[in-house]
Amino acid sequence: MKLFPVHSILWSSLLLVLLASQSGTDASNPDVCQDTRSYGSLERNSSKPVDHHTEIVKKIEDVVCRLYPTNKLNCSWPSILQEDIQLSVFISICDDKKAVFNFSSVDKGGPVSLTLLEQEISDVLILQLNVTQHDRWTAVIHTVKMSELEVLPPPxxxxxxxxxxxxxxxxxxxxxxxxxxxxxxxxxxxxxxxxxxxxxxxxxxxxxxxxxxxxxxxxxxxxxxxxxxxxxxxxxxxxxxxxxEPSVHKLNIPVIISISLGIPMILLAVVLLVRYQRVSEVLFPPIPRPPPKYIYFLEKNETSNLFHTAPPTEPMEEITEVEDTEENHEKTLSN
Structure with missing residues (x-):
């Protein structure tokens, strides 16, 4: 007698899985990309309305998916807190009516986070959420362009x-x-x-x-x-x-060297400016100019009158006095 409830639970769980698989066949099948759907559309399918049908459908319609720069795809929706309700998720990414990525999860009550490969990031995302309750189910299909999900990296x-x-x-x-x-x-x-x-x-x-x-x-x-x-x-x-940060003027080695060399150069320039005339006379002495009378003779080409040669001096006669040494010698002996 005690086994009956256990068998009932097992059969009920198996029935839920079969119903979820049947209702999710379109989204989990690669051929789902062959169907013609408009971007941003919502499709609703249902057998018998589940309990609180309107509230639950509103929640699974309020889905937010984002594709981040790290190729991470996040899809979230409001939580459905009922023990007898099961939520299944089916995701397909399509490229020109061909599925390049498929994902399915049964009894996934929370958000979905997936890391995609670069080649799996394509044109269209098809997301189907199936809600099953005993022998009743409701499905909502979201179709959206992947470009609408992009979250930019910072500049x-x-x-x-x-x-x-x-x-x-x-x-x-x-x-x-x-x-x-x-x-x-x-x-x-x-x-x-x-x-x-x-x-x-x-x-x-x-x-x-x-x-x-x-x-x-x-x-x-x-x-x-x-x-x-x-x-x-x-x-x-x-x-x-x-x-x-605030601009703070700090003395460094190049500045100190520049100041040390710059100040003497400035002082030297000041000295040169103050004593310009004296320095210029030393560096650039004036060209000598002849007196006016010489200029006059030079203009007349009478250079012969400019110079007076001194008369030649008479040669001096050299007189040599010769004494008779023998006569003087005899006088000396006689004395």
């Missing part, structure tokens, strides 16, 4: 500087799988000044006027697509923080 190549009382921030476009059109991107810029972030559309730079150069600014930025380019876009993560 790159961020630079910030303060100059002439203005803070200028520059960045590069975030990477997108679908578009490089700058008008499709919206930015939120936070400069760490306890004010609301700046909202910017289609820009790649921003200048804040009249900033205090003595303050420290912490700049970060995030991005998302414009609503004209994507329905219900989601903000990216914040970029890394760029810190702009």
């Amino acid at each position: 790159t190549n961020i630079s910030a500087s303060v100059r002439d009382g203005s803070l200028t921030v520059k960045w590069s476009l975030p990477h997108s799988r679908e578009t490089n059109d700058s008008s499709c991107f919206q930015y939120e810029l936070d400069m760490g000044d306890q004010e609301n972030p700046r909202q910017l559309d289609g820009e790649e730079s921003y200048t804040e006027q009249n900033v205090d150069p003595n303050l420290t600014y912490k700049v970060r930025i995030r991005a998302r697509k414009e609503e004209d380019c994507q329905e219900q876009p989601e903000w990216s993560d914040w970029s890394h923080t760029v810190i702009v």
Whole structure:
């Protein structure tokens, strides 16, 4: 007698699995990509309405899927808290009516998180949620373009500087799988000044006027697509923080060397300017000029009158006095 309830539970569970598999055949089959569906459409199939049918259908229709830069696909929906209700999930990714990825999970009450390969990220996502309760079931099929699920990475190549009382921030476009059109991107810029972030559309730079150069600014930025380019876009993560510190003039070795060499050169230049006339006379002496009378004779070509030669001196006669040495010798002896 006690085994009967156990067998009833086993048969009931098996029936639920079969019903879920039967109702989910379309989504788990690769041929599901062959069906013609409009993007963003919802399809509802049901046998008999389950308990709280309207409330449950509303929850499984409120599905949010996001594809992150790390190729991570997250799909979530409001929780269905009923013990006798089973939720099954079927996901197919289609590329030109051909399935490149399939996923199925029975009794998956919470959100689904999958890591996709690059070749599995294609055009269309088909998500089917099946709700079964005893012999009744309800299915909702979501069809959406993968481009509508994209969450952008934060902008790159961020630079910030303060100059002439203005803070200028520059960045590069975030990477997108679908578009490089700058008008499709919206930015939120936070400069760490306890004010609301700046909202910017289609820009790649921003200048804040009249900033205090003595303050420290912490700049970060995030991005998302414009609503004209994507329905219900989601903000990216914040970029890394760029810190702009106050400008402090510090003496370093090159500055000290420049000052040491510059001051003597400046003093030398001042001395040269003050004593310019004296220095110029030493470096560039004046060319001698002859007196006016010489200039007159030079112009007349009468150079013979310029110089008077002195008369030649008469040669002096040399007189040699000769004494008779013998006579003097005899006089000496006689004495």
